[in-house]
Amino acid sequence: MTQASLFAGLSAFPLTPANASGKVETDALQTLVARGVAAGVDSICVMGSTGIYAYLTRAERRRAIDAAVSVAGSTPILAGIGALRSDEAIALARDAQEAGARGLLLAPMSYTPLTQDEVFEHFQSVASATNLPLCIYNNPSTTHFQFSLPLLRRLADIPTIVALKNPEPAQGSIAEELALLRTNLAAPFTLGYSGDWCAARALLAGADSWFSVVAGLFPVPALAMARAAQAGETDRVMQIDAQFAPLWALFKDFASLRVIYAAANLLALTDAQPPRPILPVPQEHTARLKAAIAPLVDWTAPWKTA
């Protein structure tokens, strides 16, 4: 496996179950990781945005990686190492390497708005702190930072920076964006998408990866869609995507983080709630949520008896 291909295919992003004080519930996390491993996802990334990296202490983040690695077998564990301070992100990168993570995911988390040069130096210092491959986590809705194309080119020249996780483009098609990025970022460089509702389009347009929140909870149907896309089975992709559609609608209404916690609660996989101030999906939407996950639960029926 090349460094870049570590981030290719379906990467599952489970939530990180934690109690109200931010202590990670490692048993519940391991259950989620084991579901992904058994389904055969290509990698599992702990502490993405849904994995509440921004809300956990360094010690708890280390505990979460340790717990995930211990049940992952040969499935690569990736770890989100975003932090407001560069020294903290560097420490988190080293922790992740020590804990056995195989790759890093770095978002340009900000409070004071950052310049392009500041984000370059931040990524350079963090990417140089370990020899693990690193994926740029581009998520302006949470980081409020916009990567320019020149910045991406500079970052892609850093040896350990090998992948980009993009959101659905605000303008233009995913195919157009991929063509632009492939022209500008020297191969091998893995280009993938998050925002589960655009995954079918992204994969069919030739994206290398789907960085998936839903695969953190429903890895079997997510993997079925990813594999159908990799095989070029457009009709099959669209059929599976249609089964996810009611969930995508909920993601757009309440944000995927709130919805996936509520779904995990309904499946009795954890009773963890999002960290306050983030509130759960209001109770009156439970029937809608149950209906949205019903086809996915049936699909993963083997897990119900596991």
Added chain:
Amino acid sequence: MTQASLFAGLSAFPLTPANASGKVETDALQTLVARGVAAGVDSICVMGSTGIYAYLTRAERRRAIDAAVSVAGSTPILAGIGALRSDEAIALARDAQEAGARGLLLAPMSYTPLTQDEVFEHFQSVASATNLPLCIYNNPSTTHFQFSLPLLRRLADIPTIVALKNPEPAQGSIAEELALLRTNLAAPFTLGYSGDWCAARALLAGADSWFSVVAGLFPVPALAMARAAQAGETDRVMQIDAQFAPLWALFKDFASLRVIYAAANLLALTDAQPPRPILPVPQEHTARLKAAIAPLVDWTAPWKTA
């Protein structure tokens, strides 16, 4: 002094000098606080945005408040207690009270975008954790949260929430905004502005307070402007504001945080830099910065020999 009037007048927001690891340099902080006290500012708020609250640990934030309180005499020390987690903000509020802070400043810091209800519950839980008066810190450029008018009305009904710190309005005049807010928020409620470049306009329009970054470093001319405004001396206000104008231009070009660190370095008050990834103002702008602060330094000449 009523609870609301605690936040009235000129509130100085010093930077928090800290080393590259985020350890607060309490001697340098005390020098900055003592300058404000000697000048006679109405309050001093440690750990505003320029006071890098978002980049310091709970322990360092406590050290900073302790240090400030110990040199503040009768000048009220206010403390920023923003945090991504509600339980953390509550702990910070209690720490601030224990350390002798007289009021709290709370920004709706976010990573996952927050709803109006989430911010209400966040503020309610934090405002209920102590009996200190609390000022709502509205700063969408860093928090990425927009307070609706209904939310402000709900918050103003919470007994300990007594003030609002607003940025320059994106649309309309400050006078129009103040009129709207005074109609909607039951008196006594203190309405003040940050964004130093709009301070003259805000004060002349009848704002109760100027929450001032520049007063954290140059309290004497800032206080002169505030007192002239309170006395209705429009010409004098505009004369003083004109002396600040080159600094306001730098604030707009590089953000006030970067500029005020560079100015403090030039004054040899601290050699602390902004926390990485935030970079200093590039060296090539030093001459411009020196020229901008020259009239303010002369104004504060007594301090140069202190």
